[in-house]
Amino acid sequence: MRKFLTLALTLTATAAAAPVTLTYWQYDYASKVDTMNKLIQKFEAQNPDIRIKQETFPYDAYNQKVASSVPAGQGPDVVNLYYGWLPQYVDSGYLQPLPAKDFPAKQIESTFVPMVQTSKIGGQYYALPTAVRTLAVFYNKDLFKQAGVLTPPRTWEDFIAAAQKVVKGAPPRFTTLGFGIQPDGQDYHVVREVLVRQFGGAPYSKDGRQVTYDSDAGVKAMTFYTDLYTKYKLGTPNFFPGNNSYRDAFIAGKVGMIIDGSFAIGTIQKGAKFNWGVVPLPVFKGNGVRSNFGSCWVNGITKNAKGDKLAAAVKFLKFLTSEDTQRTWLQSVGEIPASKKLANDPTLRRDPVYGPFVYALPFAHSTLFVDEAGQRKAWVDAINSVILQGDSPTNAVKKAAADEQKILNGYYK
Amino acid sequence: MATTSEARGDRAPARSSARPGSLRRHQILTAYTFLLLPLLFFLIVRFIPTLMALRLSLFDWNILKEQQPFLGLENYRALLQDEKFGQALKNTALYTLIGVPAQLVLGLGIALLLGRIRAFQGLYRALYFAPYVTPIVAAAWVWQWVFSPQFGPVNTFLMWLHIPPQAFLTSPSQALPTTAALVVWQNLGFQVVLFLAGLAAIPRVYYEVAEIDGASSPQAFWKITLPLLNPTIVFSVVTGTIAYLQLFTQVVNLNFTDQGGPLGSTMTVALYIYQLAFGRYQMGYASAITVVLFVIILLITLLQLRFLTRRYDV
Numbered sequence: 001m002r003k004f005l006t007l008a009l010t011l012t013a014t015a016a017a018a019p020v021t022l023t024y025w026q027y028d029y030a031s032k033v034d035t036m037n038k039l040i041q042k043f044e045a046q047n048p049d050i051r052i053k054q055e056t057f058p059y060d061a062y063n064q065k066v067a068s069s070v071p072a073g074q075g076p077d078v079v080n081l082y083y084g085w086l087p088q089y090v091d092s093g094y095l096q097p098l099p100a101k102d103f104p105a106k107q108i109e110s111t112f113v114p115m116v117q118t119s120k121i122g123g124q125y126y127a128l129p130t131a132v133r134t135l136a137v138f139y140n141k142d143l144f145k146q147a148g149v150l151t152p153p154r155t156w157e158d159f160i161a162a163a164q165k166v167v168k169g170a171p172p173r174f175t176t177l178g179f180g181i182q183p184d185g186q187d188y189h190v191v192r193e194v195l196v197r198q199f200g201g202a203p204y205s206k207d208g209r210q211v212t213y214d215s216d217a218g219v220k221a222m223t224f225y226t227d228l229y230t231k232y233k234l235g236t237p238n239f240f241p242g243n244n245s246y247r248d249a250f251i252a253g254k255v256g257m258i259i260d261g262s263f264a265i266g267t268i269q270k271g272a273k274f275n276w277g278v279v280p281l282p283v284f285k286g287n288g289v290r291s292n293f294g295s296c297w298v299n300g301i302t303k304n305a306k307g308d309k310l311a312a313a314v315k316f317l318k319f320l321t322s323e324d325t326q327r328t329w330l331q332s333v334g335e336i337p338a339s340k341k342l343a344n345d346p347t348l349r350r351d352p353v354y355g356p357f358v359y360a361l362p363f364a365h366s367t368l369f370v371d372e373a374g375q376r377k378a379w380v381d382a383i384n385s386v387i388l389q390g391d392s393p394t395n396a397v398k399k400a401a402a403d404e405q406k407i408l409n410g411y412y413k
Numbered sequence: 414m415a416t417t418s419e420a421r422g423d424r425a426p427a428r429s430s431a432r433p434g435s436l437r438r439h440q441i442l443t444a445y446t447f448l449l450l451p452l453l454f455f456l457i458v459r460f461i462p463t464l465m466a467l468r469l470s471l472f473d474w475n476i477l478k479e480q481q482p483f484l485g486l487e488n489y490r491a492l493l494q495d496e497k498f499g500q501a502l503k504n505t506a507l508y509t510l511i512g513v514p515a516q517l518v519l520g521l522g523i524a525l526l527l528g529r530i531r532a533f534q535g536l537y538r539a540l541y542f543a544p545y546v547t548p549i550v551a552a553a554w555v556w557q558w559v560f561s562p563q564f565g566p567v568n569t570f571l572m573w574l575h576i577p578p579q580a581f582l583t584s585p586s587q588a589l590p591t592t593a594a595l596v597v598w599q600n601l602g603f604q605v606v607l608f609l610a611g612l613a614a615i616p617r618v619y620y621e622v623a624e625i626d627g628a629s630s631p632q633a634f635w636k637i638t639l640p641l642l643n644p645t646i647v648f649s650v651v652t653g654t655i656a657y658l659q660l661f662t663q664v665v666n667l668n669f670t671d672q673g674g675p676l677g678s679t680m681t682v683a684l685y686i687y688q689l690a691f692g693r694y695q696m697g698y699a700s701a702i703t704v705v706l707f708v709i710i711l712l713i714t715l716l717q718l719r720f721l722t723r724r725y726d727v
Contacts, residue, residue: 064691067476088694172562172580173572238583241557373692384676388585 020312021051022305025066026080026297028056031266035332043319050312070094070302077305077313078320081127083118083296084369087411090121095300097124102314112338115294118366127300128321131335133261134292134360135186135194137282138268140166141275143176143256152279156224159257159282163234166256170233177235180246180258181228183383184237188376189293190259190281191383193365195221197291198284208368209412214401222393226386237387261295262357266334269353280356294364296338330354336361370411378403463707466700474697481697488701498702500677501685504589508681509657511593512600517649519597520604521642527605528612538609542602549599553666556595557582582667585678592679596663600656604649611645612638640723647721651714658710659683682706 024040026032033056040052055076057065063085069075071094081089089095108116108125119127137159139152147166153159163178181187192213196203201217204210213221228234240249250258251271259281260268268276283290299320305313319325326337330348336357337343343361348354369375382400385391470488474481492498527537544552559565560581568578581591615638623633639646661683665672672688673680682702690699 063694064476067694172583173568173578174563236562236583239563241554241561371693373688381676384585388583388675 019049019051020308021053022077022309022312022316023053023055023075024078024080024316025055025057025062025076027059027062029059031333035329038332039320039325039328043316046319047312047315050315052316066094067092070304073304075304076302077309078299078316079302080297080299082372083115083127083129083298083366084372086119086126086298086300087121087368087370089300090126091411094302095126096303096305096310097126098128098301098317099310099314100124102318103128111340113294113340113343113361113364115296115361115364115366116338118368119298127298128317129296129298129338130320130326131329131333132294132296132338132361132364133263133335134294134357134364135190135259135261135281136356136360137257137279138250138260138264139257139277139279140250140253140255141277143253143274147256152277153257153282154279155285156282157285160228160232160234163228163256164232167234171236174236174239175254177239177249177255178232178257179228179234180239180250180255181235182237182246182258183387184376184380185244185246186259186261186293187225188379188383189295189367191221191225192379193293193367194281194291195224197365198287198289199224200287200289204368208370209408211401211405211408214397218397218401219394222382222386222397226383226393226396229387262334262336262354265353269334278353278356280359290360290363292360292364294361294366296366371407374407375404378407466703469697470701470704472697474695474700476694476696484697488698489705491698492701492705497677497680498682498685501673501680501682504677504679505658505660505681505683507589508593508596508660509654511590512597512657513650513653515593516597516600516604516653517646519601520649521608523601524605524608524612525638527609538605541605544599545602547599549662550666552599553595553663556591557667560591583675585674585676588668588674588678592664592667592674595667596657596660599663600653604653607645607649608642611642615641643721643723647718650721651717654713654717655710658706658713661687 024036026036033054036054040054043052044050063081066075066079066081066089070079071092079095086095103125105120105123105125108128112128113132115132116129119125119129137153139162143166144150144152144162147162149162149165151158153162159179165178166176167178168174168176192203196213196217199217199220201213201215201221203213203218205212229236235255238245239255240246240252242248246255246258247260247264247267249255250260251268253272253274265278281290281292299317301310301313301317321338323337323339323342326339326342329335330337330342336354337348342348343358349358351358367375378400381403382396385399386393386396471483471485472481473484473487523541527534527541530537560567562568562578562580562583565581567581572578580587582588619637619641620633623637628636660681664674664679664681664684665687668674668679673684683706686699686702686706689695689702
């Protein structure tokens with residue numbers, strides 16, 4: 001009986017056209033993996049001739065894993081990667097440009113938020129996001145109430161005043177922080193892409209090859225940020241031990257405000273046992289210039305996908321970046337949609353939690369990283385030299401600019 | 414010792430066999446057959462990769478690039494101008510200079526004390542040994558809380574003594590000693606066990622003779638205990654130095670957010686290699702540093718063996 005069954009199964013299997021199997025890789029983040037599993041089921045139901053195999057790896061090992069597999073002709077056909085890694089991936093020839101007939105550049109630029117243009121390298125698009133992330137201020141409503149702060153901050157001036165009322169203790173021993181300062185959290189993005197622009201500067205030249213924050217605006221940005229620690233004593237980095245110090249401390253109810261990305265919504269929603277809210281990143285009273293840092297994880301097609309596989313990969317990528325998928329992604333992962341249309345959706349913009357992040361999309365800038373780890377280090381060291389060693393912001397900016405320019409020169413040589 | 418066992422080994426087959434040469438050859442062959450497997454293992458897992466690292470260090474080997482151009486000694490020249498490498502080297506030397514003597518003196522001191530007490534000896538040994546078998550990551554995690562400037566009991570204690578609270582791991586000047594303290598504390602148990610074994614190996618009769626001759630106990634320590642512990646001390650210094658020169662795990666796990674400490678203050682050579690190779694994919698440059706580290710370790714070890722090893726004929 002069993003033999004007969006096996007035989008029958010084999011026959012039916014061979015009778016149907018052999019399905020194309022695609023391998024999809026992303027890093028291991030529980031809600032993303034679960035959502036993707038559901039999406040894959042849906043896609044396979046729509047495309048019976050395509051099978052998708054999802055494989056995930058721990059974040060720390062992810063990049064190495066891709067880098068060592070793709071050149072050997074193994075690994076994924078469709079791969080999920082941080083937009084900041086794209087230049088290196090394209091440079092190494094791991095990704096193929098998205099076929100222009102399936103993904104015309106014009107159509108991409110009219111359907112997706114402006115941030116997507118970081119995926120355009122040498123005039124061609126190499127990847128597309130499902131969702132994007134921006135920054136906003138998370139604040140602890142209960143701590144605000146206790147401190148007598150009635151409204152969440154709209155300007156940086158309000159931000160400092162509110163934090164000063166909330167903070168308890170003094171360095172190096174605080175009990176409650178006004179602002180969960182953490183240079184290597186999201187803060188270095190705030191200085192680079194938000195504050196520099198709000199002070200009237202630009203962090204990089206248009207082609208991204210030149211550091212331009214070694215300027216008046218850059219010094220003002222560095223001064224403003226480091227003052228939060230040295231002058232206003234609103235908090236201290238690494239308040240809680242561990243990897244996500246500022247976020248963990250916020251969730252524990254010990255911090256008045258943190259600046260974090262939309263990707264933190266899920267974690268905070270799950271962990272925080274108090275009333276909290278989200279407001280957009282502040283502006284300065286005088287000029288009201290808005291800016292934000294936008295980032296995303298994008299999906300690209302590797303050089304492994306050829307022929308039938310390439311056609312299937314195109315279908316899968318279209319599915320992954322469709323509005324339907326974006327809506328599912330928002331609901332189950334919490335990352336905001338990459339489509340202009342959805343980002344303009346009034347209900348989403350009015351949402352008390354997602355709203356401030358969606359609001360920032362039109363003026364969100366993404367840094368064109370060529371060596372994300374190295375470029376981050378340059379900034380974090382510069383900030384630390386001011387707040388831990390009393391260096392002047394002017395020197396620190398100069399040092400960061402020199403360090404980062406060296407990295408850029410190494411890449412664009 | 415060595416000479417007598419060799420002599421015995423020579424004589425034994427001569428007595429039992431008519432053709433001593435062939436049996437000896439047979440024994441050697443058997444020995445090498447058994448050694449073949451570990452030898453192969455070492456060859457594949459250790460030596461070949463080492464040689465490959467040497468080769469890699471001559472290339473601009475970035476795993477995210479398709480071309481890996483030959484550079485010659487360019488990576489080594491770049492090293493000479495790399496401030497961060499200089500800092501890592503200095504930090505590593507500091508760790509070694511703090512850690513090795515500290516764990517030697519503390520280990521010996523505790524072993525001597527444990528040798529004296531009679532009650533609960535096993536319990537004390539277990540207590541000192543516990544940190545050594547604790548996973549480093551867990552120990553580092555606890556250490557972070559113990560030395561937390563905000564909530565740590567160490568600062569609470571300092572404040573009780575009216576000493577101002579310290580920044581510890583978040584201060585560029587205190588992060589390295591705090592990290593070194595963790596390593597010393599973790600290794601102490603192993604050192605204690607090592608010295609207890611070394612002390613037990615010294616025949617009691619020497620002390621009895623010394624006592625009859627009227628030697629004081631400090632005299633006995635300096636003239637008998639310390640010289641006869643020389644092999645143990647050499648072992649501890651050499652292996653300890655190598656371990657400190659390769660220090661990595663504790664440093665990585667003590668400062669999660671800012672690996673290598675604030676402003677690179679706890680960065681070691683091994684961690685720098687890791688960050689360059691697996692964080693920034695500069696395999697060639699990282700390999701050049703591994704070669705330099707290898708040479709440094711080799712030289713220091715040879716020097717230590719040359720100058721520390723003493724022969725005492727008591």
